[in-house]
Structures are given as C-alpha cells and as structure tokens.
Amino acid sequence: MRKPLMLAGLVIAATPVVAEDKPQLTVYAPDYFTSEWGPGPKIEEGFEAICNCDLKFVAGDVLPRLLLEGERTEADAVIGLNTDVTARARATGMFAPHGQDTSALSLPIAWEDDTFLPFNWGETAFIYDKTKLENPPASFEDLLNASDDLKIAIQDPRSSISGLALLLWVKGVYGDQAPEAWAKLAPKVLTVTPGWSESYGLFTDGEVDMVLSYTTSPAYHIIAEEDDTKVAAIFPEGHYFMTELVAQLKTTDTPELTQSFMDYILSDGFQSMIATANWSYPAVIKEGFLPEGFAALPRPAKTIFYTEDEAEALRQPALDEWLAAFAN
CATH class of the missing domain: 3.40.190.10 (Periplasmic binding protein-like II)
Incomplete structure (x- = not known):
C-alpha cells in the first residue's frame, strides 16, 4: 500500500x-x-x-x-x-x-x-484444528454421518464463490442424492455467512470445529504464523477445483x-x-x-470440475436443493 x-x-x-x-x-x-x-x-x-x-x-x-x-x-x-x-x-x-x-x-x-x-x-476443503478435533472426518461420507454436535461454518452460495463451489462439490460427489446429503449436513452447520472471511474468523476464534475453505488455507498458518495445527480434511470422493x-x-x-x-x-x-x-x-x-510450507500440504487424489456450461446448468437446481435443506 x-x-x-x-x-x-x-x-x-x-x-x-x-x-x-x-x-x-x-x-x-x-x-x-x-x-x-x-x-x-x-x-x-x-x-x-x-x-x-x-x-x-x-x-x-x-x-x-x-x-x-x-x-x-x-x-x-x-x-x-x-x-x-x-x-x-x-x-x-x-x-x-x-x-x-x-x-x-x-x-x-x-x-x-x-x-x-x-x-x-486451489480446491475446496473443510479446515480443522488437529489439536481440537481428535477424530476428523476422513471422507465426505464420514462428514455427513458425524455427530450433529460437530459445528461447521459455510458460506452463502448466493453471495460467495466458495459457497457456490460447495453446492457444486456436493453435486459432484452425490449427484441425484445431493438433497439427502444436504439433509444430513445441515444440522451440523452452525452458521452460514455472506462471505469467506466471516466464516474463517469464526473458525480461528474457536466458534466452530470446521470451516469451508481451501486446501491451501493451512499454508498461511504454516508460513505466516508458524502454526501447523490447521489442516485440510482430504476426502477420497474428491475435491472441487x-x-x-x-x-x-x-x-x-x-x-x-x-x-x-x-x-x-x-x-x-x-x-x-x-x-x-x-x-x-x-x-x-x-x-x-x-x-516450503506448501510442500506439506496434502493434495486430493481426485479433482472434481464442471465446465462453465455444466456449472451454469447445475447452479439453480443445486441452489434449490440447498435452500430446501436450510429452510427446515
């Protein structure tokens, strides 16, 4: 500046x-x-x-x-x-x-x-603190089936690119079963914020156990703060590019x-x-x-990606599914 x-x-x-x-x-x-x-x-x-x-x-x-x-x-x-x-x-x-x-x-x-x-x-991921969450979900399915006591912060897909990416990530993993996946995930979502910074602030303040972010987010903590406790949960189902x-x-x-x-x-x-x-x-x-801090970052074995036309075609149906889950 x-x-x-x-x-x-x-x-x-x-x-x-x-x-x-x-x-x-x-x-x-x-x-x-x-x-x-x-x-x-x-x-x-x-x-x-x-x-x-x-x-x-x-x-x-x-x-x-x-x-x-x-x-x-x-x-x-x-x-x-x-x-x-x-x-x-x-x-x-x-x-x-x-x-x-x-x-x-x-x-x-x-x-x-x-x-x-x-x-x-980068790729979307859920970030957690390994000193506070002893048994983090090892897969997307584990996340959905985790106790509802797990507290997660995500972003609103209507105002956030990462929030929209989560809709497409869920769609990419679960396809027609996405509504059922959202029904399982919704009780664990403590809050939906307008943007990424609000969600991530809740995570760093200890208000939530996991936050929707990116696989590269831990690099900031490793390099800028010399803190390796923040980790991306890597799922075998793949991560959204x-x-x-x-x-x-x-x-x-x-x-x-x-x-x-x-x-x-x-x-x-x-x-x-x-x-x-x-x-x-x-x-x-x-x-x-x-x-050097980037070398420690795990990479997903599978990348999920939609072309712009595919993403546009899925956007509204996926949003409708998301809204239905969070309206209850």
Whole structure:
C-alpha cells in the first residue's frame, strides 16, 4: 500500500502530474482482493513498476456490477471471476481474447479458454484444528454421518464463490442424492455467512470445529504464523477445483495498456508472488514459486470440475436443493 505524501503542498503539486502523464488502468476485483492482506497491493506495485501507469482496483461484486453497467462500464479488465460464473459473463459479449500462450499452465485440468485467463487455483476443503478435533472426518461420507454436535461454518452460495463451489462439490460427489446429503449436513452447520472471511474468523476464534475453505488455507498458518495445527480434511470422493480468472473488456479505451496487463498475469513476476499474496497455487508453477510450507500440504487424489456450461446448468437446481435443506 502506497504511503501518502507528508506535505500537503506536495500532494497538490503531484496530483495533476499523475493524471496528465500516466494513463489509468481500471480493474474490477472482489472485495478481498484489494485489502491489505489480499494480492491487490502487491500486483499494483509490480505492474506499476513496469507500465508507467496508474493501476486502479475497484472492489465489489464484479459480475453483478458488469451486468448492471453493460458497455457503459469503466472497467478495462476484471479479475477474480471463476468458471462457476463465466458462462453468464461470456454471454454479455463484452470480453476480448486474452492473447496468451497457456501451454505452461500448471493446473490439474486442461485449459483451452482463449478469453478467461487463470492466475491461481486451489480446491475446496473443510479446515480443522488437529489439536481440537481428535477424530476428523476422513471422507465426505464420514462428514455427513458425524455427530450433529460437530459445528461447521459455510458460506452463502448466493453471495460467495466458495459457497457456490460447495453446492457444486456436493453435486459432484452425490449427484441425484445431493438433497439427502444436504439433509444430513445441515444440522451440523452452525452458521452460514455472506462471505469467506466471516466464516474463517469464526473458525480461528474457536466458534466452530470446521470451516469451508481451501486446501491451501493451512499454508498461511504454516508460513505466516508458524502454526501447523490447521489442516485440510482430504476426502477420497474428491475435491472441487476452483481457479480465479482475468479477462479484458472490448470497451477499454486503453487497449495496449490493458493487453500489457494481460501479458503480466502469467509472467514470473506475477506468478511468483501468488502463493503468499493469495495463499493459493500459482497458475504457472516454477522452481521457487512455492514456499516450503506448501510442500506439506496434502493434495486430493481426485479433482472434481464442471465446465462453465455444466456449472451454469447445475447452479439453480443445486441452489434449490440447498435452500430446501436450510429452510427446515
């Protein structure tokens, strides 16, 4: 985060120079992205060091804002969408090809999309504290059949990408039996929060035994806090794959600058900071890109993934099943 100039006179003198001499690139991003613990500040610093521009992140609900603004949008690019919502984004016709060679991507799935470009990835998981939960569920079935005394925090799929991912995870594991699975899981859910940070805060405060998060979440505790007590429960049924994406708008009035930002996404400078800036796997993993703490993370043997069209087709039926379970 950039520090403000100490002298008011310097601020007044500097403002016109920035506006006149440096073009601005506006990127819509999720709320978490621009926080001091999110990846936004590091990305801003890194790109501004090479672009001679002013990178401005606008935080909020990215897709709803784009759908509302349409071609009037001020965004040059967006960051933080995922494949569970890109069908609706693509249908707007507002996006241009990313223009990148994706052959070096280190994803557990094949990637051939020429519009939405991955910059990180992970898998959903339930996190627990191994010093407090002596017998954690060893499978999704164990989780469903656990005592209702087990307290879990999850996120609302109507407002949270991780909450929506849980719907599709359950659908991927249980298919037509998903309503029965939700009926078993619902009594164990102490609370449903609007977003991830509220749920995770309840977990770290000891209010719940498990929290819906990501397989990479323990890396933060291992590296930043030197705490190896937070663990992802790995299920043999598989874990739902998520990747966050970047795309550029056709309506940008700075196409060359916007393309430069897209070129930056898979660069070593960008990808090498993702592990500890966003606590996830970089889209391109090279030697030195993953700190030692990531080596201790268990990986699922099976990855569950839906294409954007499959995810869009399942979204409403899965949401209806979820709402039915939590309405009782």
